[in-house]
Amino acid sequence: MRRHIPSTRALLIFDAVARHHGVGKAAEELCLTHSAVSQQLRLLEEQIGVRLVQRTARGTELTEAGRRYHGQISGDLLRLQNHTLEAMAQRADGLRLLVGAVPVLAEGWLTPRLPEFVSRNPGCSLHLQVFPTHLYMEDQPFDVGVQYDDAVWPGANAQPLMGESCVAVCSPRAKGRAAMARGDFRAAQLLQLRTRMGAWEEWFGQVPNLRAPDNLVAGHRFDLFSSLVAAVRADLGVGLVPDYFVERELRSGELVLACPHRAPSSRGYSVFVAPSRTDDLLVGAFVAWLRAAAAPPVQAVAA
Template sequence: MNKIHTKRRLPPLGSLTAFEAAARHQSFSRAAEELHLTHGAISRAVAQIEERIGVALFVRRNRRVYLTAAGQRLLKTTTETLDALGNTVEEIHRHDIESPFLVVSCEPSLAMRWLMPRLGGFREKYPELNVDLRMAGGPIDLLYEGCDVAIRRSDFGIQEDYRISHLCTESAGPVCTQDYWTNTIQHNLNKANWLHSRTRPNAWDDWKTEAFNRTQIPDKTLPQSEQYFDHFFYSLQAAQNQLGIAIGSTPLVSDDLSHNRLIAPFGMTPTGCDYVLISLDGAIQDPRIEAFNQWLIKTMNKGE
């Protein structure tokens, strides 16, 4: 059988992706920004396709590009194909329920101070599952990062197509050691060294507003000194080491409070944020994710 007509002479996938972005935006510059490429790279990709198929895809006028009839036809097919590829990759990723590994992205402070000490308990209950823990915070593209789920504090927008499961409500308040509170500053916040985190720069201001509204502190409450740390868990460790008083939150300081390593002299009040589990699963559930989700909810809300 003569196979000369069955050979696929398709342009490279990268070129088609560049073409689709340029056609959608009607701009090579905006396509370059979206794909983190240069204007020249987009132009070369389009030229490669035009050379392969032998027709022009764009008409260039006044620094703008407009699709030709051939370009419109190719855009329709390219968009449908890229969407189909994306859907297939997502389905394969999120329904690989036979994998013994569950890839979990978790905010570093929560991972270090709450999740990692409890993963042994999860392993005992589900010995067939291995949690591959990756520390990261903020928005996440689960497919791009290769993660099954992400544990996040709900202080940013989450994509609509993600499934969101509520884990627990966050509460916060000043925390320090009993000795620092009683002997060093003698129950007086004005004598304290306030510990700040650059990842939660407004934590003290938010708590002061809430505490003043509840008449727990005077309006003029100010620190004697202040100290800044790059991450939230550093400020909490500094408080545990009696360097000052920090804003701590549950569940991050739950163990410290229950074991009297830290105290919360003003109690803990809701911050308006929740901890959530983000996943790709919709109607068809991955039993690995469901097991992890239910374990998280039970463990967090029992205070274990």
């Protein structure tokens, strides 16, 4: 079956013309003559059968069809470039580890600990990408995944990694901080994470003797923990977050615990190994290091 795919050269020329709103500047960028750019545009239009550009008093402009087409292919060209750069970055010895992780764990727990693993494996090129939380993919592109326990990855070898405890944090200058420290949250502005709208109800249910607001799902709402924590720093309200995610802010005093209670979350994390990588030595070393890093510290026994 014939594939209706224009040449990459023609698409890059069309993209340059669209970005510069003219043939002249596009030709300069691509080190081509004006006539060469114009010829490629004509060939592209003939192949597609649609007028993409038009001459006006102000120069070369895209037609409505041209604007739609450019909006569709510009992202494809960027992805093609990134895929090519990814292939160029491959090490000759093949020591590459592609890790997918849920964003909150990647940012707040995994990334700060990665220098230790890299120092132990100096020949490893580690690529950390987002493991989508709610997107089902039967064939995940990762060697290793670090995700919530209930993540779906058919055929992957899953091992429990660690649980999650959540803390309520606020700005040091928060109004009502003294009341919250006594366990009275009735006047508190609770900040919400869109994907965890029941988190406050679970937290208050596990911590005794706290006085909760009447409505536990009201308040400003955010898509990401990083945005929620930024809102807490701005004193927009009190946030409920995994304790590991705010370790640095609590140590520096940028944030404080609204009250001292830590409550275990119903969420936990597991490490998933791709079916095709179960016998890989580098993958095995990473999983072993990961589980050791997540293990609770050994308590010293008094003599």
